[in-house]
Amino acid sequence: MFMKITSRQNVWFKRVRDAIRDHAGEIVIEGPKAVDDALAAGWSAIALFWTAAAQPLFSRALDQKAAAAPPQSIEFSATLFDSLSETKTNQGVIALFERPKPANIFARRDSIVVALDGVQDPGNVGTIVRLAAAFDASGVALLPGCADPFSPKSIRASAGAILSVPVAQVTIAELLNCGLPLFAADGSASTIAPPARAAVLILGSEGAGVSDELLRASTRIAIATSGRVESLNVATAAAILMSKSFEAR
Amino acid sequence: MFMKITSRQNVWFKRVRDAIRDHAGEIVIEGPKAVDDALAAGWSAIALFWTAAAQPLFSRALDQKAAAAPPQSIEFSATLFDSLSETKTNQGVIALFERPKPANIFARRDSIVVALDGVQDPGNVGTIVRLAAAFDASGVALLPGCADPFSPKSIRASAGAILSVPVAQVTIAELLNCGLPLFAADGSASTIAPPARAAVLILGSEGAGVSDELLRASTRIAIATSGRVESLNVATAAAILMSKSFEAR
Numbered sequence: 034m035f036m037k038i039t040s041r042q043n044v045w046f047k048r049v050r051d052a053i054r055d056h057a058g059e060i061v062i063e064g065p066k067a068v069d070d071a072l073a074a075g076w077s078a079i080a081l082f083w084t085a086a087a088q089p090l091f092s093r094a095l096d097q098k099a100a101a102a103p104p105q106s107i108e109f110s111a112t113l114f115d116s117l118s119e120t121k122t123n124q125g126v127i128a129l130f131e132r133p134k135p136a137n138i139f140a141r142r143d144s145i146v147v148a149l150d151g152v153q154d155p156g157n158v159g160t161i162v163r164l165a166a167a168f169d170a171s172g173v174a175l176l177p178g179c180a181d182p183f184s185p186k187s188i189r190a191s192a193g194a195i196l197s198v199p200v201a202q203v204t205i206a207e208l209l210n211c212g213l214p215l216f217a218a219d220g221s222a223s224t225i226a227p228p229a230r231a232a233v234l235i236l237g238s239e240g241a242g243v244s245d246e247l248l249r250a251s252t253r254i255a256i257a258t259s260g261r262v263e264s265l266n267v268a269t270a271a272a273i274l275m276s277k278s279f280e281a282r
Numbered sequence: 283m284f285m286k287i288t289s290r291q292n293v294w295f296k297r298v299r300d301a302i303r304d305h306a307g308e309i310v311i312e313g314p315k316a317v318d319d320a321l322a323a324g325w326s327a328i329a330l331f332w333t334a335a336a337q338p339l340f341s342r343a344l345d346q347k348a349a350a351a352p353p354q355s356i357e358f359s360a361t362l363f364d365s366l367s368e369t370k371t372n373q374g375v376i377a378l379f380e381r382p383k384p385a386n387i388f389a390r391r392d393s394i395v396v397a398l399d400g401v402q403d404p405g406n407v408g409t410i411v412r413l414a415a416a417f418d419a420s421g422v423a424l425l426p427g428c429a430d431p432f433s434p435k436s437i438r439a440s441a442g443a444i445l446s447v448p449v450a451q452v453t454i455a456e457l458l459n460c461g462l463p464l465f466a467a468d469g470s471a472s473t474i475a476p477p478a479r480a481a482v483l484i485l486g487s488e489g490a491g492v493s494d495e496l497l498r499a500s501t502r503i504a505i506a507t508s509g510r511v512e513s514l515n516v517a518t519a520a521a522i523l524m525s526k527s528f529e530a531r
Contacts, residue, residue, distance in 0.1 A: 156405075163511060163515065164514075166511045169508035190515075192511065192515075194510075194511060258417060259415065259416060261416065262412060265412070265413075266409055268515070269413060271518075272518035273525045276522045
């Protein structure tokens with residue numbers, strides 16, 4: 034069923050706008066390639082939205098990937114569409130998806146889980162999801178105070194990795210009881226090697242670091258630096274430790 | 283000399299606005315700590331701008347660091363100030379500085395120079411400047427197509443490191459003739475160890491990679507990954523290679 038929407042009062046328009054802002058039960062993916070990839074990965078599309086200029090791109094996504102259970106297909110006027118999208122790179126195609134269910138991130142023993150504690154910046158969270166794919170981490174655990182990995186900014190920073198990397202929100206108690214030994218990045222510790230498998234690597238925010246309760250239960254790991262900076266950006270610290278862990282497997 | 287400005291037509295207001303947008307001969311630093319640090323590092327302040335609410339912070343910066351040659355000291359109305367500043371963390375203090383002169387980045391032989399080729403995102407450029415301080419690189423060379431390291435976003439991402447890390451814009455010809463062996467990050471290469479000293483490490487943009495002309499003159503280095511991502515974010519790739527280089531010194 035096709036329809037064209039021009040009013041900001043339309044219920045579909047409001048629903049997409051709310052999903053971009055709140056990313057609660059429903060989330061938004063932008064751009065024909067990203068929407069294609071999400072459909073191919075089995076994500077559950079509720080509706081596709083497009084501008085007239087993007088119809089060729091849109092039609093391909095719809096025809097190829099969702100023929101079995103086509104989602105709603107809705108045209109927005111260009112003005113309406115531009116007021117929704119956060120980026121210039123959406124190419125006139127966005128889609129509303131059901132939020133994926135939390136994954137079981139503690140199942141594997143041949144790799145590490147990366148846990149983030151209070152990492153508020155969605156760009157950092159998405160970049161670390163991308164690193165988890167690059168270095169085959171078992172999954173990404175998000176402790177309280179982290180940005181949502183399904184926010185539009187996190188999804189963009191993950192460069193598609195959010196489709197394949199298991200992510201789940203966990204409490205400190207759940208992490209303490211996950212059955213895996215804990216390692217925590219801590220600038221004041223010794224520069225020991227990070228674990229290669231069957232362990233959790235915890236990274237905290239730049240300001241506060243890893244919570245005391247988790248630090249006390251963890252083996253602490255520092256990265257060797259010149260000492261000329263107080264800390265590293267959390268995504269760059271994650272990159273260094275996750276790369277080392279992957280090389281040691 | 284103190285004055286209070288409330289008009290968007292004021293020449294000082296326009297000068298700061300232009301420096302934020304163009305960061306050409308004059309650049310802007312935001313926040314009392316960052317301004318203090320820049321004054322302490324010997325950067326040449328043209329004028330300090332503040333809101334009434336921030337006067338205590340501002341006065342400290344002025345008294346402590348610039349007593350010998352006080353810059354202009356100018357109060358902006360809160361409305362005017364908020365229309366200028368890009369961030370909520372400026373705390374009502376910004377300063378206009380002369381753009382620092384290009385540094386000699388090829389002088390040292392005990393470390394590596396990091397060269398960026400077409401890295402357009404100012405956050406990535408600033409993050410790599412921060413990594414250069416963390417891993418004591420000799421300097422950061424910016425090839426054509428890179429974001430300005432003195433843009434407000436780059437300066438913020440550098441977390442103060444722009445004050446101590448030598449940076450300079452260079453041409454491909456200058457890099458080819460710098461007298462140091464060149465190494466280039468290239469996902470399709472072998473995973474050899476990066477150089478520890480007396481060399482240049484070149485990183486390209488995620489899309490285009492390092493220019494062919496530079497690649498042909500370089501030893502190529504890849505980072506070992508799972509193969510599940512097409513590329514790494516350039517700042518995370520830089521972190522991994524610069525950390526390895528530092529550890530090998």
